[in-house]
Amino acid sequence: MNDSRVVVTGGAGFLGSYLCERLLERGAAVVCLDNFLTGSPRNVEHLIGRPAFRLVECDLTGFVHVPGQVDLVLHFASAASPADYLRHPIETLKVGSMGTLHALGLAAEKGARFVLASTSEVYGDPLEHPQKETYWGNVNPVGPRSVYDEAKRFAESLTTAYRNSRGADTGIVRIFNTYGPRMRPHDGRAIPTFIRQALLGEPITVTGDGSQTRSICYVDDTIDGVLALADSDFAGPVNIGNPAEMSMTELAETIRDLTGSSSPIRYVERPVDDPAVRRPDTSLAEERLGWRPRIDPVAGLRRTIDWFAKALTTYPRAS
Numbered sequence: 376m377n378d379s380r381v382v383v384t385g386g387a388g389f390l391g392s393y394l395c396e397r398l399l400e401r402g403a404a405v406v407c408l409d410n411f412l413t414g415s416p417r418n419v420e421h422l423i424g425r426p427a428f429r430l431v432e433c434d435l436t437g438f439v440h441v442p443g444q445v446d447l448v449l450h451f452a453s454a455a456s457p458a459d460y461l462r463h464p465i466e467t468l469k470v471g472s473m474g475t476l477h478a479l480g481l482a483a484e485k486g487a488r489f490v491l492a493s494t495s496e497v498y499g500d501p502l503e504h505p506q507k508e509t510y511w512g513n514v515n516p517v518g519p520r521s522v523y524d525e526a527k528r529f530a531e532s533l534t535t536a537y538r539n540s541r542g543a544d545t546g547i548v549r550i551f552n553t554y555g556p557r558m559r560p561h562d563g564r565a566i567p568t569f570i571r572q573a574l575l576g577e578p579i580t581v582t583g584d585g586s587q588t589r590s591i592c593y594v595d596d597t598i599d600g601v602l603a604l605a606d607s608d609f610a611g612p613v614n615i616g617n618p619a620e621m622s623m624t625e626l627a628e629t630i631r632d633l634t635g636s637s638s639p640i641r642y643v644e645r646p647v648d649d650p651a652v653r654r655p656d657t658s659l660a661e662e663r664l665g666w667r668p669r670i671d672p673v674a675g676l677r678r679t680i681d682w683f684a685k686a687l688t689t690y691p692r693a694s
């Protein structure tokens with residue numbers, strides 16, 4: 376990574392900001408492109424001023440030009456939280472389609488490797504469990520979540536077409552639910568919501584009957600997996616996630632215990648097309664990238680809770 380120059384799209388978001396940080400630590404120069412739709416310069420403010428870091432306000436769905444050498448494009452721009460993509464449905468479809476086209480075009484123009492941040496959501500409400508990369512998914516193309524799921528499925532298809540028809544050097548990573556410090560307390564995802572509610576002593580709102588499962592991966596593990604794919608010449612798609620699966624009620628109870636809160640758990644309406652189960656089969660990542668998650672959910676949740684306890688006093692109410 377030394378002496379390389381990397382473009383991170385969506386670099387001012389949750390995952391993108393960690394990628395920028397880790398790439399700089401490894402000696403790379405980083406150009407962070409973001410339109411701040413769901414991210415914020417505050418996520419990378421500690422990097423601003425470093426000579427090897429450039430933050431550029433840029434909407435990937437419009438004209439994208441990065442002067443000079445580029446060795447790697449990590450395409451992470453896209454709303455990711457259901458609350459965000461339901462609030463920005465057209466923007467989400469545009470960044471997944473036109474944004475991916477422009478990011479691929481940039482990588483092709485520079486002869487750079489391209490890594491697409493795809494998602495476990497391409498599996499939809501899965502009929503196969505756990506999910507292997509060979510599973511094609513079960514997505515409702517006109518359901519509310521389709522703006523995200525189908526945009527990512529299209530982005531995977533486009534990335535594959537660039538590889539097969541134009542010889543582009545591409546990789547696709549299917550990221551499963553990732554959590555950690557720097558998530559927005561009001562971004563609507565389960566972990567920030569439960570932690571915020573527990574810390575404030577408010578009822579913890581679990582959707583449905585709480586039996587639906589997710590497998591949660593600490594951000595450092597996810598970033599290790601993404602960089603392992605970036606460093607390889609593997610095309611993927613490859614799952615990156617922690618197979619430790621738990622129900623939403625178990626997650627809420629764990630967070631309540633770790634915060635020492637006495638918040639009650641309140642069951643609320645379950646969103647349309649919400650997947651019933653989600654667990655990655657990570658054998659391909661182990662075999663091809665030598666990657667496996669290392670941080671157990673309780674340790675990761677503790678670190679996240681510590682960060683939220685401080686952040687809640689400084690974040691604007693609706694962030």
Ligand code: NAD
Nearest residue numbers: 385387388389390410411412413414435452453455550553
């Ligand atoms: P995030 O919302 O924190 O970050 C996304 C970033 O993309 C934001 O900074 C946003 O402003 C930027 N962006 C959105 N549209 C843009 C556009 N048109 N032009 C330029 N920038 C734009 O989300 P995140 O959790 O960091 O997710 C990052 C990527 O990883 C996304 O592509 C998401 O689909 C993928 N992913 C994340 C998870 C997860 O658990 N966090 C899981 C699966 C996949």
